[in-house]
Amino acid sequence: xxxxxxxxxxxxxxxxxxxxxxxxxxxxxxxxxxxxxxxxxxxxxxxxxxxxxxxxxxxxxxxxxxxxxxxxxxxxxxxxxxxxxxxxxxxxxxxxxxxxxxxxxxxxxxxxxxxxxxxxxxxxxxxxxxxxxxxxxxxxxxxxxxxxxxxxxxxxxxxxxxxxxxxxxxxxxxxxxxxxxxxxxxxxxxxxxxxxxxxxxxxxxxxxxxxxxxxxxxxxxxxxxxxxxxxxxxxxxxxxxxxxxxxxxxxxxxxxxxxxxxxxxxxxxxxxxxxxxxxxxxxxxxxxxxxxxxxxxxxxxxxxxxxxxxxxxxxxxxxxxxxxxxxxxxxxxxxxxxxxxxxxxxxxxxxxxxxxxxxxxxxxxxxxxxxxxxxxxxxxxxxxxxxxxxxxxxxxxxxxxxxxxxxxxxxxxxxxxxxxxxxxxxxxxxxxxxxxxxxxxxxxxxxxxxxxxxxxxxxxxxxxxxxxxxxxxxxxxxxxxxxxxxxxxxxxxxxxxxxxxxxxxxxxxxxxxxxxxxxxxxxxxxxxxxxxxxxxxxxxxxxxxxxxxxxxxxxxxxxxxxxxxxxxxxxxxxxxxxxxxxxxxxxxxxxxxxxxxxxxxxxxxxxxxxxxxxxxxxxxxxxxxxxxxxxxxxxxxxxxx
Amino acid sequence: xxxxxxxxxxxxxxxxxxxxxxxxxxxxxxxxxxxxxxxxxxxxxxxxxxxxxxxxxxxxxxxxxxxxxxxxxxxxxxxxxxxxxxxxxxxxxxxxxxxxxxxxxxxxxxxxxxxxxxxxxxxxxxxxxxxxxxxxxxxxxxxxxxxxxxxxxxxxxxxxxxxxxxxxxxxxxxxxxxxxxxxxxxxxxxxxxxxxxxxxxxxxxxxxxxxxxxxxxxxxxxxxxxxxxxxxxxxxxxxxxxxxxxxxxxxxxxxxxxxxxxxxxxxxxxxxxxxxxxxxxxxxxxxxxxxxxxxxxxxxxxxxxxxxxxxxxxxxxxxxxxxxxxxxxxxxxxx
Numbered sequence: 017x018x019x020x021x022x023x024x025x026x027x028x029x030x031x032x033x034x035x036x037x038x039x040x041x042x043x044x045x046x047x048x049x050x051x052x053x054x055x056x057x058x059x060x061x062x063x064x065x066x067x068x069x070x071x072x073x074x075x076x077x078x079x080x081x082x083x084x085x086x087x088x089x090x091x092x093x094x095x096x097x098x099x100x101x102x103x104x105x106x107x108x109x110x111x112x113x114x115x116x117x118x119x120x121x122x123x124x125x126x127x128x129x130x131x132x133x134x135x136x137x138x139x140x141x142x143x144x145x146x147x148x149x150x151x152x153x154x155x156x157x158x159x160x161x162x163x164x165x166x167x168x169x170x171x172x173x174x175x176x177x178x179x180x181x182x183x184x185x186x187x188x189x190x191x192x193x194x195x196x197x198x199x200x201x202x203x204x205x206x207x208x209x210x211x212x213x214x215x216x217x218x219x220x221x222x223x224x225x226x227x228x229x230x231x232x233x234x235x236x237x238x239x240x241x242x243x244x245x246x247x248x249x250x251x252x253x254x255x256x257x258x259x260x261x262x263x264x265x266x267x268x269x270x271x272x273x274x275x276x277x278x279x280x281x282x283x284x285x286x287x288x289x290x291x292x293x294x295x296x297x298x299x300x301x302x303x304x305x306x307x308x309x310x311x312x313x314x315x316x317x318x319x320x321x322x323x324x325x326x327x328x329x330x331x332x333x334x335x336x337x338x339x340x341x342x343x344x345x346x347x348x349x350x351x352x353x354x355x356x357x358x359x360x361x362x363x364x365x366x367x368x369x370x371x372x373x374x375x376x377x378x379x380x381x382x383x384x385x386x387x388x389x390x391x392x393x394x395x396x397x398x399x400x401x402x403x404x405x406x407x408x409x410x411x412x413x414x415x416x417x418x419x420x421x422x423x424x425x426x427x428x429x430x431x432x433x434x435x436x437x438x439x440x441x442x443x444x445x446x447x448x449x450x451x452x453x454x455x456x457x458x459x460x461x462x463x464x465x466x467x468x469x470x471x472x473x474x475x476x477x478x479x480x481x482x483x484x485x486x487x488x489x490x491x492x493x494x495x496x497x498x499x500x501x502x503x504x505x506x507x508x509x510x511x512x513x514x515x516x517x518x519x520x521x522x523x524x525x526x527x528x529x530x531x532x533x534x535x536x537x538x539x540x541x542x543x544x545x546x547x548x549x550x551x552x553x554x555x556x557x558x559x560x561x562x563x564x565x566x567x568x569x570x571x572x573x574x575x576x577x578x579x580x581x582x583x584x585x586x587x588x589x590x591x592x593x594x595x596x597x598x599x600x601x602x603x604x605x606x607x608x609x610x611x612x613x614x615x616x617x618x619x620x621x622x623x624x625x626x627x628x629x630x631x632x633x634x635x636x637x638x639x640x641x642x643x644x645x646x647x648x649x650x651x652x653x654x655x656x657x
Numbered sequence: 658x659x660x661x662x663x664x665x666x667x668x669x670x671x672x673x674x675x676x677x678x679x680x681x682x683x684x685x686x687x688x689x690x691x692x693x694x695x696x697x698x699x700x701x702x703x704x705x706x707x708x709x710x711x712x713x714x715x716x717x718x719x720x721x722x723x724x725x726x727x728x729x730x731x732x733x734x735x736x737x738x739x740x741x742x743x744x745x746x747x748x749x750x751x752x753x754x755x756x757x758x759x760x761x762x763x764x765x766x767x768x769x770x771x772x773x774x775x776x777x778x779x780x781x782x783x784x785x786x787x788x789x790x791x792x793x794x795x796x797x798x799x800x801x802x803x804x805x806x807x808x809x810x811x812x813x814x815x816x817x818x819x820x821x822x823x824x825x826x827x828x829x830x831x832x833x834x835x836x837x838x839x840x841x842x843x844x845x846x847x848x849x850x851x852x853x854x855x856x857x858x859x860x861x862x863x864x865x866x867x868x869x870x871x872x873x874x875x876x877x878x879x880x881x882x883x884x885x886x887x888x889x890x891x892x893x894x895x896x897x898x899x900x901x902x903x904x905x906x907x908x909x910x911x912x913x914x915x916x917x918x919x920x921x922x923x924x925x926x927x928x929x930x931x932x933x934x935x936x937x938x939x940x941x942x943x944x945x946x947x948x949x950x951x952x953x954x955x956x957x958x959x960x961x962x963x964x965x966x967x968x969x970x971x972x973x974x975x976x977x978x979x980x981x982x983x984x985x986x987x988x989x990x991x992x
Contacts, residue, residue: 050944073682317673381679395685396717396954402947403947404948435980437980
């Protein structure tokens with residue numbers, strides 16, 4: 017019987033397979049369970065995260081008592097309870113660590129991704145291409161999800177299509193002309209919070225001068241040694257919500273076609289006795305509790321929208337609590353959505369600013385979602401996606417490449433389908449990752465230093481970690497651990513040289529060869545010299561053609577996750593929308609794609625919370641990239657230095 | 658027997674969610690909102706028939722935070738039950754001599770301390786109307802057609818609104834049936850606005866009585882194949898899943914009869930599909946369990962929260978083509 021034979025061969029393929037799962041979060045828990053039930057018996061799993069309370073609503077292998085422990089390890093133990101005889105090898109580590117190299121990847125028959133960020137996805141994609149191991153990739157947001165299959169030479173790779181980059185905003189929208197709540201959040205978080213509590217050496221676009229001494233270099237944010245804290249908090253309030261708005265109003269041109277903002281001073285927002293009374297109930301606060309302005313002001317419901325007066329109280333109280341209770345951290349804080357006091361401060365500041373600009377106010381719950389790029393995540397979608405991953409993985413193991421499908425999980429049916437399979441694309445001939453197509457870089461070779469090209473292009477846009485750069489046969493730069501001292505010195509010199517003055521000059525028409533041995537990725541960059549760049553539109557002073565990323569100077573409203581060089585570290589916008597855009601030479605039926613697209617347009621324009629989901633990330637909160645330590649809090653702080 | 662889980666902290670004093678609930682459910686409240694979460698925490702779900710597919714569903718709604726979940730399945734656990742079931746540890750000293758509902762309950766209570774999970778002893782085919790009033794949602798799996806029709810009719814007779822679902826996995830294929838009777842809900846329009854909608858569902862009896870020739874050409878072949886199998890099992894007095902490949906000739910003869918009677922071309926129910934369904938027996942393919950249990954979980958959440966377009970009224974999944982398809986099977990024309 018044909019049906020029986022097929023079943024037997026799947027079973028054998030599954031039993032013999034050695035698989036690597038990357039990610040033990042929302043999708044990962046479901047995936048590990050379904051793999052184990054399906055008969056997989058040699059599963060390796062990498063995840064650097066530890067378990068948090070907000071994971072428990074869907075990451076069903078974890079319990080309250082596991083909070084703080086390694087996801088990979090706890091997931092293994094949980095699955096062994098119902099499948100004790102299989103091998104699960106957990107790694108509490110970052111998939112970008114150098115020990116997970118091409119040779120490591122080569123031992124697997126298939127790699128299954130349940131990741132939450134673009135950077136790690138790109139890295140795994142490159143290693144899978146280099147190791148020639150098939151990759152099944154996935155992602156979910158709310159009720160939407162997708163599974164795709166990437167097999168070298170047969171289907172497109174994960175990077176064949178440009179990825180949407182996190183929504184970001186022009187600086188002037190944030191500093192002067194906000195029109196949405198999210199702009200106020202970005203201002204409160206990336207400018208005000210960073211200015212008050214973050215690294216003092218970081219550049220910041222806030223106006224720090226007051227009218228008394230606009231000529232002097234005094235920074236109004238400096239608190240003098242003997243300044244009363246209450247007075248300081250009110251001074252900051254009046255400066256950022258009052259004076260700075262007045263300064264902005266002076267620029268008549270800006271407001272010609274815009275609604276003018278109202279300056280807000282503390283005396284207007286709060287009656288004087290209320291200012292005095294602010295935070296008096298703090299005495300009742302439990303010393304062991306983390307300091308919270310909501311608690312000391314007796315505000316309980318995080319779903320409720322506070323009035324301007326309440327927001328003003330929270331603002332003053334939160335600011336004071338930082339100075340009183342957490343003074344040691346000041347100067348090194350990074351906004352973290354799990355830091356209650358930070359969320360309170362940012363919510364209040366964003367709402368006061370929103371009041372100024374006539375933008376509707378939001379609750380702390382909503383503000384936290386926007387500020388933390390919190391992903392909408394439910395168990396059901398993850399379970400469905402995990403099921404679809406296993407179905408594709410089995411096809412891959414059996415080599416049924418005619419049957420590979422990309423499957424979209426939809427919220428609204430398209431052509432009666434809630435689960436819509438689509439034939440995979442062929443590899444893109446112009447993909448710099450899986451084909452050898454060069455990219456073109458327009459740059460002023462006489463003024464641009466090699467360092468800038470490495471940071472702004474090779475690392476952040478091409479996503480390389482440890483690049484090696486050749487001009488013709490001359491090695492001009494190399495990154496890595498086992499370099500000789502004279503090499504290091506030589507490369508350090510080169511970094512500071514402009515392109516045209518390198519030992520092998522880089523001029524119009526020169527081709528750079530860039531290589532990352534860890535990713536086994538090699539790429540050619542054709543240089544095109546250009547004298548002038550538009551400061552506003554092309555602030556990098558260079559343009560990478562064929563690479564579609566943000567080129568404007570922008571403040572990206574990222575979560576707390578980012579630390580190292582900005583744009584390379586952006587969290588992934590949900591992958592769902594990306595693959596659906598029509599493109600030439602594709603194999604799938606257009607009408608299917610167009611119908612499906614409607615589903616995703618709905619996602620792109622959500623009705624809720626001032627478009628927090630403009631930056632939706634996949635499953636999750638968490639930080640796959642930069643943490644190397646056991647304790648996530650520790651590493652967050654470390655990154656600041 | 659009560660499986661424990663004290664239902665701690667369900668709803669704050671003024672019906673607000675507690676801080677504990679807000680923290681635990683944070684990510685999903687961002688999907689369906691606070692009101693939906695409150696409705697979930699007040700809903701009561703009955704599941705009859707514990708298998709790999711229904712435990713996926715149970716896991717999903719316990720995580721989502723329903724008020725209570727009752728499990729009904731007196732069958733003693735056997736080794737066969739372990740295949741697609743992650744709630745039963747493969748240790749006879751734990752499951753030996755105990756019912757499927759008891760063992761599954763014991764594992765499920767740990768998934769969410771805020772949900773009350775318990776066991777209801779008894780035979781689904783004898784469930785009476787009054788008993789059903791305890792529930793807002795009734796899910797039936799691997800039940801005979803007779804039992805399905807009986808419970809569906811009983812749900813419809815109650816004055817209380819009780820949503821009725823069946824869910825069955827046959828290895829690589831699956832079917833979900835939905836009867837929400839009259840269902841009002843908020844529909845999200847493209848662009849973000851919302852609109853109140855009302856749907857009227859046919860009963861299972863009505864939905865399977867519609868003449869096949871009335872159905873659209875593109876109706877899923879699984880719809881027909883499942884009806885043939887169900888009809889065969891009913892007339893032969895077989896339990897679901899007991900029919901095997903050795904019955905192929907009799908089942909194909911039944912296919913011919915039914916197709917002739919209802920003027921459907923027999924090729925609309927391919928022999929290979931009938932063979933796959935028979936070969937499946939009671940076997941469940943774990944990825945298909947996850948997919949069906951996920952879809953049903955979402956449907957039940959939509960139904961309780963009165964938010965989002967619910968499936969009306971059949972859902973099919975088949976690994977062979979990878980499609981997850983909704984079929985709207987109308988009641989037979991009145992005459």
